[in-house]
Amino acid sequence: MKITILSVGALKKEYAKKGVQDYLERISRYLPVEMTEVRDARFAGTGKREAAMKQEAEALLKNLKSTDYVAAMTDKGRAYSSTEFSAFIEKVMAMGSKKRLVFVIGGSYGLHESLTERADSLVSLSKMTLPHDMARLVLFEQVYRAFTIMRNEPYSH
DSSP: OOOOOOEEEOOOOOOHHHHHHHHHHHTTTSSOOEEEOOOOOOOOOTTTTHHHHHHHHHHTTTTTOTEEEEEEEEEEEEOOOOHHHHHHHHHHHOOTTTTTEEEEETTTTOOOHHHHHSSSSEESSSSSSSHHHHHHHHHHHHHHHHHHHHTTTGOOO
């Protein structure tokens, strides 16, 4: 299995770029991992939210395959403890029919319903709102932590 973090927009903050790169390298010791970014919609003004979300969802959906297990990151999703998140990843990895576990992070307005409807699971990182760079960094860290928990390695304690 391969893990893909599919997100809207490029990382902007240097701390996030460095942190994500570090966790990409750490996770790759366990299995293949990649980060894929799609362009964020450039809509301004009121009433443009839905159009922006739809445009971003179309770009995200083009990167998904029928053999993917899709976990959409949304505040409406299930919040896991680190141990529960590790068990979630392990369960998905045990599915023989899925080739990739794809975590999808939307743009500044969130995810369009067409994307959440395609998702196999809805996952929340926190009840708090996180900036996109921070959300991506936290997700990468938690994926790495999940593997250390699976292998009972000291990082997770």
